[in-house]
């Protein structure tokens with residue numbers, strides 16, 4: 625008699641109750657009629673490694689990892705993809721049949737796919753990129769833009785030293801610019817990105833103007849609460865094309881879902897609604 629266990633996956637964080645990932649993967653499981661489960665799992669930093677190995681032994685195919693484990697998981701992993709190593713963090717973990725743990729980072733992939741899906745004319749090679757912020761999200765986005773052929777990435781951060789550290793990590797194609805010169809640094813940019821939490825509900829907005837931006841510049845934000853941030857509104861008022869940040873979250877989930885549940889899922893309006901209402 626066959627004993628087929630439905631695939632198990634989940635998201636590990638601390639805390640975890642805010643995570644949108646269970647709604648996201650849950651929507652796809654239902655939509656494709658797949659047997660399988662995607663759970664939210666709270667593991668504190670102290671119990672992270674033993675907890676992760678337990679999930680592997682219990683038959684989980686893999687997990688997403690979120691705050692605060694995205695960097696520490698690289699110390700535990702037996703294999704790390706090139707992109708996760710370059711970004712210095714992982715968000716997608718695979719438990720292999722031999723008990724080994726593989727770490728990947730799909731945040732940069734999600735960022736790029738979101739732009740191609742929602743701005744089909746966007747060409748990252750056609751001009752520089754301007755990235756505002758130098759935190760964890762910025763690392764994935766700078767990697768992704770360089771990997772996609774951006775000739776230069778300008779980087780501005782309130783705390784300049786963090787931008788310099790990130791710039792040194794990625795090399796000569798990254799130019800650090802002053803926090804007070806963000807608006808001027810938009811000149812010639814094909815891509816303009818906010819990776820800070822500024823503009824999020826309850827936070828102050830990012831005070832910039834888009835006077836120097838090219839008419840064909842694409843403007844995007846990783847903040848998606850609200851979907852249309854003040855940063856994107858200002859860009860729209862100048863007639864620029866914008867893409868909101870929700871799609872990055874949706875697209876980063878695709879490779880994990882496909883690997884764990886055996887179906888490449890679509891990112892569409894139904895999914896957006898399901899995640900926004902979660």
Ligand code: ATR
Pocket residue numbers: 756757758759760761762781782783784786819820821822
């Ligand atoms: P994440 O991993 O989500 O990117 P992070 O590592 O905490 O989070 O980074 C947050 C980013 O938002 C940083 O670039 C941070 O700037 P600093 O390095 O100067 O802290 C930026 N940020 C957060 N609040 C800010 C504020 N009030 N003004 C300017 N930048 C801010």
